[in-house]
Amino acid sequence: MYAAIIVLTVMGAGLGLGLGYAARVFRVEADPIVERIAAKLPGSQCGQCGYPGCAPAAEAIAKGEAAVTCCPPGGLVLAEQLAEIMGVELDRSAVRDADPGIAWVEESICIGCVKCLRVCPTDAIVGAPKMIHAVLPEACSGCTKCIDICPTEALRMRPIEVTLRTWRWHRPEGETRPEAAHV
């Protein structure tokens, strides 16, 4: 009887240690490409890509189910980065809007309902009940969640204003972007 106990104990301990060792050495990492993609996405969970949030979208992009151009707030820059991570050729014409734009409040119709404050993923809207709200332009991700929820359509999108500091040289005349040809 003692022999059986000893054999089983030794086997149990040996197999347990073996399994523990194997679990550490042969550990399968979570797909690193998903993490790399998730790190590039805006993280505002706006859902404009058709997925419930940025993490599911990252998984879908990694699997190839979603296009690298699916994120409107990220714009062309993000699409290019994702294309590089995924190693795919980027179809620039599929980028819906290179400039995601930002939200602003039409103050004459804002009723101060605070609905937009609650949905803003980056806390870019300031306000209080029965007070006119305002958007902090540098914190707005352009996700349009507030546009959809506003009961009076006081929130609108507009392109980011060009100033002397953000002005850039345009492309030389007569030199159209090659990707614009098939838009």
Next chain:
Amino acid sequence: MFRLFGIRGGVHPEEHKHPTASRPIETLPLPERLCVPLAQHIGAPAEAVVKIGQRVLRGQLIGSGQGRVSAPVHAPASGKVVAVDDLPAPHPSGLPVLSVVIEPDGAQDDADHPVPSDPLAMAPEAIADFVSRAGIVGLGGAAFPSAVKLNLGLSGGAHTLIINGGECEPYLTCDDRLMRERAEAVIDGVRIMRHASGAEVALIGIEDNKPSAIEAMRQAAAGDDAVQVVAVPTRYPMGSEKQMVQALTGREIPAGKLSAQLGVVLHNVGTAYAVHRALRQGRPLVSRIVTVGGGAVREPRNFEVPIGTPLKALFDACGGFAETPDRVLMGGPMMGQWMPSLEVPVVKGTSGVIALTAAEVRKHPVQPCIRCSRCVEACPVGLLPLEMASRIRKSDYDAAGKLGLTDCIACGSCSWVCPSNIPLVHFFNFAKGELVARRAAEERTSGLRELAEKRQVRLEKEARIKAEKAAQRKRERQARAEAKAAAEREAKKQAREEQKQEEEA
């Protein structure tokens, strides 16, 4: 004899300097209105410190510098402040810039600025402080705050101060005339700057197409071993910082580094003159010498102009236009910027305003690149313009960046030599902007991600606090209920006892 070193590439555009080089600097009559932008320099814009309706004196502070890299702005004439408003900037975009508008009253009363008795006996930091308060920026065109550069030289242990009198751009003669007419003052400014930057020697590099200026400067600097005037060969872009440093010291500024890291600081001759004026005469930077040139101008000449003068006043003083200009540029024809209107003002970095005729502007149709590599030979930085342009055509800006796009000094030599008239430097300016915009967009996205994460943390915390509070309320309710039950039990017990006592009684 001073040993010179060669520079790479370069071109020889026609100089067009003779119409203005022979005429002395004239003073421009005060215009009706002066528009003084508060952002005339690289760095943070100044903040207005005057109110509408207030009378200001010439040299009075109207905008105070903000932060470390910035410069204050002073009133160019005595008069009344009539507006502080967004007005078109002297910039190709014509976008607005906050400006102070002054109506001069002609009295030209000067604001009182104390002058040190001997600048050369002062601590170098104190000189830099003076230079900073006088609003002096690099007058060669880049308009980088000069005090920051002086301090950079001092902290980096600079051994050589280079004063740039290259003036390699065609048409421009403002530095040439300044050196010819006011050599003593320039040399005095150079001595003060050499002291302030802690350099052992000051080298003044002047292109050899300006013999009178070289002669005048040599005479003014005679007997001072620490200040040497050196004639450098005439070749565009000799007046660029990197090329001037290389020609005089033989050392090439490595990619992405500053000349200060090689122990060299470089300033323009106009800046040296402004330093002299600030420390010897107590005059902040409120005027500068501007070349008004180009084939469309009836009588081109050099003017000493108050900052804020509209370009139109300059051309009017030259007898107007002989023919309608094809374009008006601020700066030289190689690197100058196209001006959206003649209402924009002269700023601290305006070395010249050039009105070019259609004949002077080469406008030939762009043809395909024939890979003749003339642009490679012309590039003073040693880049491959044709290769970079082909990448940029395909919108592959990162590839262009890897070919050294960010080291391009935008001198325009490649565009100038291109037999196919390809606007190479325009491609590079465009692509540099794209790279900057990309970096900004990336930073913005990562900032937004952080905000979203912080919000998530906040929401979780709020939910936790809410749950805790609910649990506490529940506990309290239970405790209250228990206490109530206990009290009732106690009351019943007492009632029973009382009843018993009554019965016993």
